[in-house]
Amino acid sequence: MNSFSRQCRLTAASLAVMTVAAGAAACSSGSGGTSTKGPGSGTYAVWDPYPQFDKTSAWAKLLDQCGTKAGVKIKRTAFDTSDLGNKTLLAAQQGNSPDVLIVDNPVVSTLAEAGVLTTTDDTKLVTSKVDPNLLAAGQSGGKTYGTPIGANTLALYYNKKVLKQAGVDIASVKDWNSLTAALAKVKQAGKKGITFSAIGTEEGSFQFLPWFWGSGAKLTALDSSQGVSALTLWKDWLKNGYAPNSVLDNTQTTSWQEFASGDYAFAENGTWQLAGAKKAGFDYGVLPIPAATGGNTAAPTGGEFVTVPVQQDTGRYATSEKLVTCLTSADSLYDTDTTLSYVAPTSEVQDKQVAANADLKPWVDAVKAAKGRTSDGLGTTYPKISEQMWKAVQSALSGSKSPKDALSAAQSAAK
Template identity: 25%
Template sequence: MKKLMAAVLTATVATGLLAGCSTGNGGNGEKGSEAAGKQEVTMWGSMSGDAVEYINQMTENYNNSQEKYHVTYAVQDSMEEKLVTAIAGGDVPDIVMWDRFTTATYAAKGAFMPLDDYIAGDKVDMDQFYQPTVEEMKGNDGKQYGIPLTVDTRILFYNKDLLKEAGVNPEEISTWDALKTAAAALTKRDAGGKLEQSGFSLSDPGLFNNWILQAGGKMVDDTVTPPVTAFNSDAGLAVLNYWDELLNQEKVYDLGFEDGFGGNGFKAGKVAICFNGPWALKSLDESGISYGVLEQPEGPGGVRSAIMGGFGLVIPSKAKNADAAWDFIKWWTTQPENGVEFAKLSANLPANKNAAADDYFMNDEILSVFSKTMLYATTRMPVPGYSDVEGLALRPQLDLFVGGTLSAEEALATAQKQGDKILAEAASK
């Protein structure tokens, strides 16, 4: 990833110079002569830290590309709550960088403006985007409320030095069974049984939603009304039984093992294989660790899958400068070179398939694997109440399972009962 880091470092210096006039709210804030005569357009987003510089670079690129509009970015904590409050008060931003996952929920609350007329008027081809991201930004009424901007997913990261030392060939880690075998070979414990090196990190039970797809199952059955949970199934049991083999039979991981390494045993060189996403690339490159990546492993039925996340751009209802907002959204999302540029700056992968096919990604040994994974990745199901099923019903039971408090059957049955209640209540609203 030397190429990626060189691009990031170069861009950081450049954007640091451009951001010299930044306002305190994280925007690029250039209100002087450069913006004179232009219509002011405000964009909100939750991306902060270094990401502000990268977004400012993109808004400056846009501002310098035309003479009508001037976009300024402002960081917002508690984005959803602030947007709803702003809409109620009538003082809203013109654009929001939005987590696609919650689009349908907030569209139903009247938070966003449908973009179908803009799309039709400018003949925007929505097939240029990964289709799951397009569907994720639709409302329950079938209207398009946003345009996909970025995508992300998790793939397998491995420590090249640790695998070489153990004689493990990373190219053979293509199935659950192969992953288990490699993880066992890469695990080290002292004479007293204390874990010194983990073969595979199982620190995040929240990735169950990805594992169950590989097992041939799904989280929710939306073919019935109201929808019901579908994870208490043979596929769900297959996932938890596999985790049990890793934790309690092969003993490749101990809960809490990574706490002593700032929560990141892989970066510390104490975890040989883990799931991670593109957001980790900069930090890993800076650490100097020698790492490689692999696509998702195939489940017991030969299924390879991944969960796709990421952001899109929306126009809030009551936005005062909707036409200007659309011009900026169209510029950033439909011109592949802009998706490539943002990726070079921030390592955020483009939702535009034409951008993702650029040589910058396909000729890079790391980024090309992410691009391949996106071809079979899918989004979470756009079902009302889904996020609470994961966060409030399933996750607590999975934590109890991996902690040894509940059996697999008990955990899934309890989560099913709670999850079905959440889905029924959400459907009735």
């Protein structure tokens, strides 16, 4: 499943709505997580954003197995990602939260700030094996709220045949200058350069972030010279015909369809397209997105966190911790992350994944360099910043503003 196709529906606006959703209509009856029985027995509620998996799926069976190990029954409810955050806030207001909540990582800080989630100190959940850069997406105010179940991120897919015809050695692509030089050769050879998504939604920000961070820019200063250089890079690619004007409207899905046509040298896309890449009918490779002056840039992490919402009966936390630990154990992570096309959040399981599928090696490298969108202490301020970022990208690429003016306006609005 394309994980980000679920995430990209969580726009900045919908995230902002979550903070006031407690005043909206009550959620449907029977979906909460409390039990009339004491802690450590009875039924424990698990909410997840995987409605594509029914009760016969490996995921549902894993939940039941973890419940059996903990001595409880599992009542699972699956929501579309765009609904899950609001449902969680409403349930918390009613004192009817699920025992375990699996939620997109950008939403964790919003729920934490609203007082909905416990910390790992509350539940005694051990997260020492999790890669710190992935765990950071669920940290706010010096506290950790849950643990990642897996991660995906962005990299560059490339068409080996197109590059060969253009006389481009992929080993030469190490920074922005060498990538742009490769695109020029591809165009000269009569082929198309690179496609990506610059649509005016969170999806556009998600795709721009590797270049923004790769310039050395920070989200607290959108209009820095580094940030301007990143947006200028994209603008120049369009101006020189290295990228199509369709990127302004491209989702990651339509961008992928362009690459799958076989005419493009590069496409920025995610781990979730691996299955599609194998079906495309041409030899491809994967390259971590280069930073401006070389090395792998930080790309944003996608994926969910397994969290424990606050309960009136704190005695339930011990069993909830057992459930979370089971779901995120090495064996469970390997199976689950394979199903979800995720890279595991621990080196132990990542090594196992690469041993089973060498195609995952560049993705593991990319995930190790990745960063949460709400990291760097941004928390709930990220959605507002992101909205101004994607508006700036749209303004600059459409030609209505220069990259510098677009980002200056974005920074003023973000404040």
